[in-house]
Amino acid sequence: MEKYTKERKVGEGTYAEVYVGRDQENGRLIAIKALKVTGFKEGLDMSAIREIKFLQEIRHRNVIELIDVFATVNSISLVLEYLPADLEMLIKDKSLIFKPADVKSWLLMTLRGLHHCHRSFVLHRDLKPNNLLVAPDGQIKLADFGLARAMAVPREAMTPLVVTRWYRAPELCLGARFYTGAIDIWSVGAIFAELMLRTPYLPGEDDAKQAILTFKALGTPTEQTWPGITQLDGYKSLEPSIEKFPAPRRADLQHLFLAASDTALDLLQGMLTLCPSKRLNTKQALKSPYFVELPRATKPEDLPRKAPSAVESEGDSEERKRREEMRQNMINQTRERRMQPQVKSVVN
Template sequence: MDAVERANVERQKRWVKDQKVGEGTYAVVYRGREASTGRKVAIKKIKVGQFKDGLDMSAVREVKYLRELKHQNVIELLDVFSSKTNLNLVLEFLDSDLEMIIKDRSLVFLPADIKSWMAMTFRGLEFCHRNFVLHRDLKPNNLLIASDGQLKIADFGLARDFADPGYKMTCQVITRWYRPPELLFGCRYYGTAVDIWSVGCIFAELMLRTPYLAGESDMDQLKTIFRALGTPTEQDWPGHTKLPDYITVGQFPKTPLRDLFTAASPDALNLLSKCLIYEPRRRISAKDALHHQYFFAQPHPSYPSKLPKCATQLATAQPLEEVDANVDMESTVAGGKGGPIKARPKRKLNSPYDDSKSRSIARRLDFTQPIPGS
């Protein structure tokens, strides 16, 4: 056994798989723990043998980008090891996700709560974009929530770098309800603006407590967007009629956001409108969003530990050092502040996997779908 094999065996011994919590065509996800400390983890076992050319590209991407991205608002990849013909990704265990919280009608959201979730989302996304990584699948169930309330961007299976602005990319990315119109029209050259549109849809969903732009097909998605925001003109979006898959889908008037988001503040509506601009180059960046007046106006963002939690989170919550979500935005852009998340005490806890009515957190790791393009 050479040194590499010995190191792999040592890493494998460090982690214990306790319970299978989900299985798809391409991977199995286990709830596990660190053998020495009992710390809970999620272990994602990729079935390497399922792929003609060896490894699934989504697994390669997830490992590549999570090894590079270390931030309190990005899920942490703790370890990687192989066993037989399988690749195992060890990820930090998270109790819930934003979709579960949005759908829990027993929870009441305050404007300060929405502001906190948005600040953490933009903080994590700004870090990704600053490091030239597009996520390309932002949606509420890929925004995981730790027991201390910290939001973390997860599932980098569709992520890719964008250092070369002239490189052609697939438009078959981002879940339809959160996909920007330029991708629906077949755009193959794009940048960070595609993620910003997704965040705008999430922002709207937090305020409405239901998906904002929920189309049933790609064509219906475009109609849904245009009904909500008006059919774009050449003045609104120069050149969009020249995109590869452009098609006319009807003329719809622009409806003021205030008509639907009746309780939103002027600052919230202004930020939302800047995320949902048709012209990608005019959309606000994650960095500029963090400096938007919305985050400085009253009410200040809720402390993450005070944010609404699902019943499953309340069962697992432990006393943690308070982290102030009302951070100075200069330090937010530099990576945020607040102490590291502390390891939970060693004891058996309830989890979302014990609730048959809850969607398994394992599904947030997107282990059932192949990569639809590069």
């Protein structure tokens, strides 16, 4: 605990407070997520345990780094790398211009991070733009693993009450208790659409209307297009009132996503396939021709970004000063070493 300082609070929830701080050993900016142990009736909340567990196990360039964990009397604190912005902030900032190559880069990094989670047998279960954080070098980092869990063994029931509504897969909207990583892929598809539209793609007003809005946009599924859908409790309750919406034509999608290429629309449709067993997985998505056609994905360091905050600027300034001092010391040491043989030859 003595290694870190808290400089300012940047967020607070029911069970946690988040601070920007600094590692006193190297001056690095960090985020400290303090979990309030006293807020739980029976010890630490399971979501907090899962978040610590998975972040300790998952190490990837596109997943937020857990630096340390320490405990105090009333809290357990997660020390995380400090990431100054998230994708939602960029989407809402209309002063930023998104090029097709920028969207491709953000999607590629998101899929790489998610692919690492899935091959590590971890479901994220809450992917949305403000859980995709942006590092100073432009890298996208998957964050907030509070709802994550290990992939279930066959026929192991899980709760459908996961994922923020606008990014929730249709099987979850219909109450499915048996699901796979396809729910995360759906969320990424919805984020992909939002990056192209600069507004949420399927913003349901409430949980009941989310499924209807999804069917209206992508077509009403049937037992033929989605085997087993009629057995879902949510579908049974909605069936009498479900209108039979047609699947969108390619021309309709082209009209909505004006800047999207044919391969981009193919990838979008593959990730937003209603039937989860027919939906693309992360490996298939990453192999899409969309990622190899022109224009190439923008380099992370060249992506649009928010201006740094005051605390970032101060931290960056201190870091530059420290590096310059180290560089100057190295130059001086090198000069001294070069001079030593010359002095010896004169003495001799």
